[in-house]
Amino acid sequence: MNERPFIQINDLHHNYLRDTPLEVTALQGVNMEIYRGESVGIIGRTGAGKSTVVQHFNGLIRPRKPGQVIVDGEDLSDPKVDVRRIRQKVGLVFQYPEQQLFERLVGDDIAFGPKKLGMEPAERRERVKWAMEMVGLDFEEFKDRFTFSLSGGEMRKAALAGVLALQPEMLILDESTSGVDPRSRRELLERLLTLHKEHGLTLAFVSPNMEDMAGLVERIYVMDDGHVVMNGTTREIFSQPDELHEHGLGVPQVTEVAHTLIARGIAVEQIPVTVEEGVKETWKILNS
Amino acid sequence: MEDFEFLRHITIGQFLPGDSIIHRLDPRTKLSIFLFITIAVTFSVSYTANVILVLVTLSLVLLSGVSMRYVFSGVKPAIPLIIVLAILQLLFYGGQFVPFGMQTKTYFHWGWIHITNGSVQLVIVSALRFIELLFLTSLLTNTTTLTDITHGMENMLRPFSRIGVPAHELSLVATIALRFVPLLAEQLEIIMKAQASRGADIAHQGKFQFVTTTRQVAALIVPLFIDALRRAEDLILAMQARCYVGGRGRSSLVRLEFAPLDYVAYVLSLIFSVSMLALRNYFPI
Amino acid sequence: MSVASVEPIIRIEGLHFHYNPQSEHPIHAIKGIDLEIYPGEYLVVVGHNGSGKSTLAKNINVLLKPTEGDVWVEDMNTRDPANTLAIRSEVGMVFQIPDNQIVATIVEEDVAFGPENLGVPDDELQERVEWALGVVDMLDHRRRPPHRLSAGQKQRVAIAGVMAMKPKVLILDESTAMLDPEGRRDVLAAVRQLNAEGVTVIAITHFMHEAAEGNRVIVMEAGKIVMEGTPREVFSHVEELRALQLDVPQTTELAYRLNQLDSTFPPDLLLVDDVAAEIQRRVNGRSGE
Numbered sequence: 093m094n095e096r097p098f099i100q101i102n103d104l105h106h107n108y109l110r111d112t113p114l115e116v117t118a119l120q121g122v123n124m125e126i127y128r129g130e131s132v133g134i135i136g137r138t139g140a141g142k143s144t145v146v147q148h149f150n151g152l153i154r155p156r157k158p159g160q161v162i163v164d165g166e167d168l169s170d171p172k173v174d175v176r177r178i179r180q181k182v183g184l185v186f187q188y189p190e191q192q193l194f195e196r197l198v199g200d201d202i203a204f205g206p207k208k209l210g211m212e213p214a215e216r217r218e219r220v221k222w223a224m225e226m227v228g229l230d231f232e233e234f235k236d237r238f239t240f241s242l243s244g245g246e247m248r249k250a251a252l253a254g255v256l257a258l259q260p261e262m263l264i265l266d267e268s269t270s271g272v273d274p275r276s277r278r279e280l281l282e283r284l285l286t287l288h289k290e291h292g293l294t295l296a297f298v299s300p301n302m303e304d305m306a307g308l309v310e311r312i313y314v315m316d317d318g319h320v321v322m323n324g325t326t327r328e329i330f331s332q333p334d335e336l337h338e339h340g341l342g343v344p345q346v347t348e349v350a351h352t353l354i355a356r357g358i359a360v361e362q363i364p365v366t367v368e369e370g371v372k373e374t375w376k377i378l379n380s
Numbered sequence: 381m382e383d384f385e386f387l388r389h390i391t392i393g394q395f396l397p398g399d400s401i402i403h404r405l406d407p408r409t410k411l412s413i414f415l416f417i418t419i420a421v422t423f424s425v426s427y428t429a430n431v432i433l434v435l436v437t438l439s440l441v442l443l444s445g446v447s448m449r450y451v452f453s454g455v456k457p458a459i460p461l462i463i464v465l466a467i468l469q470l471l472f473y474g475g476q477f478v479p480f481g482m483q484t485k486t487y488f489h490w491g492w493i494h495i496t497n498g499s500v501q502l503v504i505v506s507a508l509r510f511i512e513l514l515f516l517t518s519l520l521t522n523t524t525t526l527t528d529i530t531h532g533m534e535n536m537l538r539p540f541s542r543i544g545v546p547a548h549e550l551s552l553v554a555t556i557a558l559r560f561v562p563l564l565a566e567q568l569e570i571i572m573k574a575q576a577s578r579g580a581d582i583a584h585q586g587k588f589q590f591v592t593t594t595r596q597v598a599a600l601i602v603p604l605f606i607d608a609l610r611r612a613e614d615l616i617l618a619m620q621a622r623c624y625v626g627g628r629g630r631s632s633l634v635r636l637e638f639a640p641l642d643y644v645a646y647v648l649s650l651i652f653s654v655s656m657l658a659l660r661n662y663f664p665i
Numbered sequence: 666m667s668v669a670s671v672e673p674i675i676r677i678e679g680l681h682f683h684y685n686p687q688s689e690h691p692i693h694a695i696k697g698i699d700l701e702i703y704p705g706e707y708l709v710v711v712g713h714n715g716s717g718k719s720t721l722a723k724n725i726n727v728l729l730k731p732t733e734g735d736v737w738v739e740d741m742n743t744r745d746p747a748n749t750l751a752i753r754s755e756v757g758m759v760f761q762i763p764d765n766q767i768v769a770t771i772v773e774e775d776v777a778f779g780p781e782n783l784g785v786p787d788d789e790l791q792e793r794v795e796w797a798l799g800v801v802d803m804l805d806h807r808r809r810p811p812h813r814l815s816a817g818q819k820q821r822v823a824i825a826g827v828m829a830m831k832p833k834v835l836i837l838d839e840s841t842a843m844l845d846p847e848g849r850r851d852v853l854a855a856v857r858q859l860n861a862e863g864v865t866v867i868a869i870t871h872f873m874h875e876a877a878e879g880n881r882v883i884v885m886e887a888g889k890i891v892m893e894g895t896p897r898e899v900f901s902h903v904e905e906l907r908a909l910q911l912d913v914p915q916t917t918e919l920a921y922r923l924n925q926l927d928s929t930f931p932p933d934l935l936l937v938d939d940v941a942a943e944i945q946r947r948v949n950g951r952s953g954e
Contacts, residue, residue, distance in 0.1 A: 137845050190610075191571050192571075204580075254578060258579065270843060271761070275912075300846055300847075346915045348937045353945065371923060374919065378951075559769070618758075618765065618766035619768065620728060622782060632790075633791065
C-alpha cells in the first residue's frame with residue numbers, strides 16, 4: 093500500500109488511575125495501522141487493552157509520550173487538533189446501547205450528532221431517515237418512540253444509527269455483540285458487512301468472540317496484557333489455535349475441525365473460517 | 381487534556397491497605413472516633429476550636445499513612461461548589477451571622493451585600509470544617525474495608541434492633557451503596573465517553589468546569605439513573621433468590637473483637653470530643 | 666440407572682404465566698408447559714429472546730408464581746408462601762450480569778450471604794464458604810474485592826454464593842452471556858463439576874454449543890416447548906431450528922450440509938472430534954480401496 097494508513101498507532105502506552113495507589117497498566121507499547129476501506133478485528137480476552145486502544149482512535153483518550161496516534165494525518169498529541177472533527181470521522185459504538193442513548197425520543201437522539209454538526213432541520217431529518225434506514229429502523233414508526241421503552245435489539249439499532257448519522261469514515265464497534273442473542277447478532281454483523289462493502293466504511297471490530305470475526309474482518313490484531321501479540325490475516329490467525337488458546341481465545345468450531353484433521357494427518361488446503369468454507373474444504377477432502 | 385477517569389478522583393470508599401495503628405483498630409472504634417469528632421466539629425464555630433480540630437484530624441491522617449495528596453485529590457471535583465458557596469457566604473451572610481468572640485465589624489455594605497468580619501469568619505471556619513470532615517472521612521474509609529465498616533455499624537446498631545432499628549438492613553443498604561458507587565462512576569465515565577463520541581461538549585479545556593448546562597447534566601443523569609435502577613432490580617432478584625428476608629435470624633461469618641488499643645483510642649476520642657463541646661464557648665475567638 | 670425410575674425433583678404442570686395480568690395488555694409469556702426434571706439431570710433450555718425461557722426459570726424458584734397451573738419442587742407447591750424459603754434454598758439461581766448479583770465487598774463474605782440468610786451456624790459457615798469457593802476454583806481469591814475480578818471470576822463467585830446454600834438444583838439464567846471465551850470455559854467447567862457431584866443443573870442459554878453440555882435439551886418458542894430431546898436429536902433438526910431463528914453449532918451445521926451433499930454422512934454430529942473422526946474414517950476408507 094502506498095497510501096498512508098487512516099489510523100496509525102506507534103508505541104502507545106496507557107495507565108489507568110495514574111498517580112494513585114491503584115494504578116494499572118493497560119497498554120504497553122502498542123503498534124497498529126488501519127488503512128482506509130479495511131475491515132480489521134481486534135481480539136483479546138477481557139483486560140487485554142482492546143477498548144483502551146480504540147478509545148484513542150477517536151481522541152477520547154489522548155496519547156501520552158512516547159506514544160503517537162495519527163488519525164487521517166492529524167497527530168492527536170497536538171492539543172490544538174479539533175477533536176470534534178476527529179469524532180465525526182471516526183464513530184465509536186459502545187457495548188451497551190443504554191450507555192449511549194439519552195434523549196427522550198428516538199428521533200431526537202439520532203439527530204443529536206447531526207445537530208452538533210450544525211445541520212439545518214430539513215437536512216437533519218434526511219440524515220436521521222438515512223441512518224435509521226441503514227440499521228433497519230422504520231423512520232415513521234420509531235422516530236417518536238420513547239428511547240428507553242425500546243427493546244434491547246431496537247436500542248442497539250438506535251445507538252448505531254446515532255453514530256452513523258454523523259456519516260463517519262470509520263466505524264469502531266466495541267464489543268457490540270456481547271450478550272446479544274444469535275439472531276440479532278447475525279443481523280447486526282450482516283448490516284455491518286453491507287456498510288463495509290457497499291458504503292466503503294472502514295471497520296474496526298473489537299470482540300473476544302472469534303466466530304463474530306470470521307465472516308467480517310480481513311485482518312486481525314490479537315491483544316493480550318496490553319500488547320499486540322499476534323497480527324495477520326484472519327486465516328493466518330485462525331491457523332494458530334494453540335497460540336490463541338494461550339491468550340484465552342478460541343477458534344470457530346469449523347476451524348477447529350480442520351485443525352483436528354491436520355493433527356490426524358489429513359491435509360487441508362485452506363483453513364476454513366466459516367461454515368461455507370468448511371463445507372467446501374471437506375467436500376474437496378472427501379472427493380480428492 | 382480531557383480526562384474522563386472519575387475513579388481517579390473518588391477517594392471516598394477506597395480502601396488502601398496498610399499496617400498503621402489506625403488500620404489495626406476495630407471498625408467500631410473508628411466509627412466511634414468518626415462520630416465523636418464529627419459532633420465536636422459540628423458545634424465548633426470558633427477559629428481556635430477549628431485550628432485544634434484541623435491539627436488533631438491531620439495528625440490522625442498522618443498516623444494512618446495515607447498520602448495527603450490522595451486525600452486532597454478527592455476534593456478536586458467539589459472545588460467549584462465550595463468556591464461558589466464561599467463567595468455566597470462572604471457576600472450575603474454578613475448581616476445574619478454574629479461572629480464568635482468579636483464585635484461585628486462591617487467591611488463593605490451595598491444593598492444585599494454585607495461583608496463583615498462575621499462572614500469572613502464563616503467562610504474560613506466553613507473551609508476548615510470541610511477539611512476536618514474530609515480528613516475524618518478519609519480516616520474511616522481509607523483505612524477500613526467497606527465490609528468492616530458495615531459490620532461495625534451493624535454491630536453498634538444491633539442493641540437498638542430491640543426497639544425497631546433495622547440494624548442489618550441499614551448496614552446492608554450502606555454496603556450496597558458503597559459497593560455500587562465505583563460501578564456507577566465507571567458507568568458515568570462510559571456514558572460521557574459515548575456522548576462525547578457523538579460530538580457532545582463533554583469536557584472543556586480547563587480542569588474546573590464551572591458551568592455545565594442543565595441539558596448536559598440531564599443527558600448524563602438519565603442514562604445513569606436508568607442503569608442504577610436496572611442494577612437495583614437485578615440485585616433484588618438475586619437477594620431474594622438467596623433467601624434474604626431481613627436481619628432476623630441471620631448468622632454471621634465475620635466476628636469483631638476489641639483489642640486494648642481500641643479501648644484506649646475510644647476513651648481518648650471521647651474525652652477529646654466532650655472537652656471540645658464543653659469548652660466551645662470559652663475559646664477566645 | 667434409568668432416569669425414569671426416579672421421582673422428578675421438579676414437576677411443572679399446565680403452567681401459564683402472564684405479566685401484568687390485571688392490566689389492559691397482559692403478556693402471556695408461558696402458554697401451557699408440562700415438564701418433569703429429574704435429579705442429577707443437566708437440562709438446557711434454549712430459545713431466542715422472548716421465548717419465555719427466563720420466565721420459566723423464575724417460576725421454579727418462586728421469583729414468579731404461576732397464573733395457572735402448578736410448579737412442584739420436591740413436592741412443595743410454589744404457590745404456598747410457607748414453602749418459598751425452603752424452595753429457594755433448594756433451587757439456587759445465578760443470573761446474567763455478574764456485578765448485579767454480588768452484594769458484599771469481599772468475595773468470601775458474598776459467598777457467605779446465602780447461608781447467613783438461612784441462619785447456618787457460625788462454625789459451619791466457614792466450612793461452607795471454603796467448600797463452595799473450592800468447587801469453583803476461587804479459593805485463592807477469597808479475600809479480594811469483587812470489582813477486581815474478571816467477569817468470569819465474578820460469575821464463579823456468584824455460583825459459589827448460591828452453592829454455599831447447598832441447593833439440590835442450580836439454575837443458570839444466561840449466566841455466560843456476558844463472558845469472554847475463557848470466562849465461559851471456566852464457568853462451564855465449574856458447572857460440569859457440580860453436575861458430576863449430583864447437582865441438578867438447568868441452564869438457560871442461547872449459545873448452541875453450550876447446549877451440547879446437557880443431557881437433555883428443550884427448545885422454547887412463544888411460551889411453549891416446541892422441541893425436546895438429547896442435544897444430538899434436537900440439533901439434527903437444522904431447518905426447524907433455523908425457522909425458529911436459532912443457530913445450531915457450527916459442527917452440526919457442517920454435518921447437516923455434508924449430509925445434503927452425501928446422504929450417508931450423519932447429519933446429527935455435535936462435537937468437533939466426532940466430525941473430524943467421521944471425515945477421517947471416510948478418507949481412510951477410501952484410500953483403502
